[in-house]
Amino acid sequence: MTRLTEISLIAQVVATGSERAFGQLVQAHQEAVRRFLRRLTTGDAMRADDLAQETFIRAWQGLSSFRQLSGFETWLLRIAYRVFLDDDRREKAHPTYDAVASGDNGEKGPTINKFIDMPAEGMGETDRGLLRHDLDQALATLGETERTCVILQCVEGQSIKEIATIVGMNENTIKSHLLRGKKNLASYLRNNGYNG
Amino acid sequence: VARRTLPATFETMDTMDKNKIKNPDRALLSDDELLDAFFNEHKETIADNGFCERVLQGLPERENVESVESQQLRRWRIGLNLFGVAAVVGLLVYFGFFSQLWDFQQGVAAHFISQAMNFDFNSLLVKLMLMLHRLPELLPSPTQIVTIAVAILVLTTATVKQLVDTYKL
Numbered sequence: 001m002t003r004l005t006e007i008s009l010i011a012q013v014v015a016t017g018s019e020r021a022f023g024q025l026v027q028a029h030q031e032a033v034r035r036f037l038r039r040l041t042t043g044d045a046m047r048a049d050d051l052a053q054e055t056f057i058r059a060w061q062g063l064s065s066f067r068q069l070s071g072f073e074t075w076l077l078r079i080a081y082r083v084f085l086d087d088d089r090r091e092k093a094h095p096t097y098d099a100v101a102s103g104d105n106g107e108k109g110p111t112i113n114k115f116i117d118m119p120a121e122g123m124g125e126t127d128r129g130l131l132r133h134d135l136d137q138a139l140a141t142l143g144e145t146e147r148t149c150v151i152l153q154c155v156e157g158q159s160i161k162e163i164a165t166i167v168g169m170n171e172n173t174i175k176s177h178l179l180r181g182k183k184n185l186a187s188y189l190r191n192n193g194y195n196g
Numbered sequence: 197v198a199r200r201t202l203p204a205t206f207e208t209m210d211t212m213d214k215n216k217i218k219n220p221d222r223a224l225l226s227d228d229e230l231l232d233a234f235f236n237e238h239k240e241t242i243a244d245n246g247f248c249e250r251v252l253q254g255l256p257e258r259e260n261v262e263s264v265e266s267q268q269l270r271r272w273r274i275g276l277n278l279f280g281v282a283a284v285v286g287l288l289v290y291f292g293f294f295s296q297l298w299d300f301q302q303g304v305a306a307h308f309i310s311q312a313m314n315f316d317f318n319s320l321l322v323k324l325m326l327m328l329h330r331l332p333e334l335l336p337s338p339t340q341i342v343t344i345a346v347a348i349l350v351l352t353t354a355t356v357k358q359l360v361d362t363y364k365l
Contacts, residue, residue: 182227
């Protein structure tokens with residue numbers, strides 16, 4: 001989708017409340033938002049999709065406040081990050097049965113989901129499931145902010161300026177989080193046989 | 197969606213599986229290169245699978261959907277405008293603008309009162325007659341009238357637009 005098309009769709013939604021135009025925007029950006037949330041939730045696809053849905057609803061409600069100061073996707077990822085933080089806070093305040101059963105008291109880092117979507121057929125799909133699990137396991141070794149910064153840069157390809165906008169921190173803080181996060185992640189990968 | 201327990205974690209994965217995703221050339225890779233290679237291998241594409249449809253079905257009505265964020269922004273704007281007005285008034289008071297204005301107004305009033313006391317109604321009548329006589333010369337030309345009308349129209353439109361943008365009327 002070109003920038004011009006995107007601006008025209010946003011204008012349609014703001015001016016006329018067109019659900020069709022908003023649907024096209026959702027279609028164009030659902031992958032980035034859902035992937036970002038899946039990584040933040042360490043692979044919990046169902047929770048990530050619920051949060052993504054909440055993200056798009058908030059975007060729909062607040063689209064008139066979008067001032068084009070950042071890209072639309074950056075704006076969506078910023079909302080997604082806030083939605084995730086709200087949900088995370090809620091979950092820590094009122095732990096679910098699963099979290100209690102797994103011994104996650106909300107004070108430690110994230111735990112990898114014991115359940116991930118595993119397609120029943122085909123070895124290729126299983127491999128992909130394992131790869132995703134590796135990715136989430138590696139990312140779970142990082143602190144929350146480091147993880148978010150690394151995901152945004154390495155998975156979503158956002159610039160440091162965009163990451164600063166999404167996370168709401170200054171660029172120097174982001175740079176130091178990225179440096180530390182990438183160093184820890186690389187060392188984790190090397191210790192687990194990813195360096196030959 | 198069928199959810200199953202993962203058969204192997206990263207640590208317990210057997211070497212065969214690891215080798216599939218492992219590149220022996222990485223021994224000399226820097227942190228950035230290693231991470232680039234790792235994330236490239238783990239690139240994930242997510243199919244829509246009815247997600248957009250679910251989002252569209254769950255959208256609330258668009259009436260009164262001003263977000264908390266934009267409500268706060270609007271309140272901030274109004275607050276800032278009020279603060280600006282208060283600051284300007286404060287500065288004017290501080291520099292004695294209003295006392296000077298009051299003195300000036302009193303001077304003007306005194307002048308008018310003294311003029312009114314000695315007012316010559318005959319000279320006013322003569323001046324009015326003269327003005328009526330020269331009225332056709334004082335009226336603006338059609339071109340001037342059109343120019344003034346266009347200027348007023350442009351200024352009004354700009355002001356209304358500014359108000360609509362600011363307060364989202």
